[in-house]
Amino acid sequence: MVEELKVITMAEFDYHLMLHIKKLREGRFSQEELSKKMxxxxxxxGNVESLLQPQKYGTRHISLLAKAFxxxxxxxxxxFSxxxxDKVHITIRVTSKMNSVGLPSRGKVVEVKKVEPVE
Known part of the structure; x- marks a missing residue:
């Protein structure tokens, strides 16, 4: 198993918005369905919800999300609160998934370990 710690810096608002939208979405839409509705x-x-990808919701997406929901x-x-x-450092652990023969696959498991303010 291959593990790696990464630190991502982003606006705390963007992080909370992503988590809030994900919570609203789950049980109602798949990631693909919500993307299409928008x-x-x-x-x-899916890219927005992945901390490994740079895409995040912007002001343009707020009205698209509201309409989709x-x-x-x-x-x-x-x-949400x-x-x-302004900005936070998010420490994540990235673990490679293993394929059927025990080798790392392209899939990743991302776990948030710590969120702390940027000083």
Whole structure:
């Protein structure tokens, strides 16, 4: 098993928005379904939800997400606590999945180990 620790720096708002949208999405839509409902490439939401990818939701996506979830107002979409910090360091452990013969495959398991403010 191949493990690696990585530190990602991003806006705390972006991190919380991603987690909040993921929570809303799960049980209702697959990543691909939500991407299509937003009128975007089928891999968009999966890329946003992956801490290994640079794509994140931007202001353009707020109204697309609200419409996809059937909200008349974006306040329901943004119903989470105001972040305390501008930016955070997110420490993740990335573990390679193994294939049937015990060799690392392309699949990765990502686990958040720590989130701390950027000083």
């Amino acid at each position: 009128g975007l490439n089928k891999s968009f939401v 059937g909200y008349n107002s974006i306040d329901k979409l943004l119903n 105001t972040p305390k910090y």
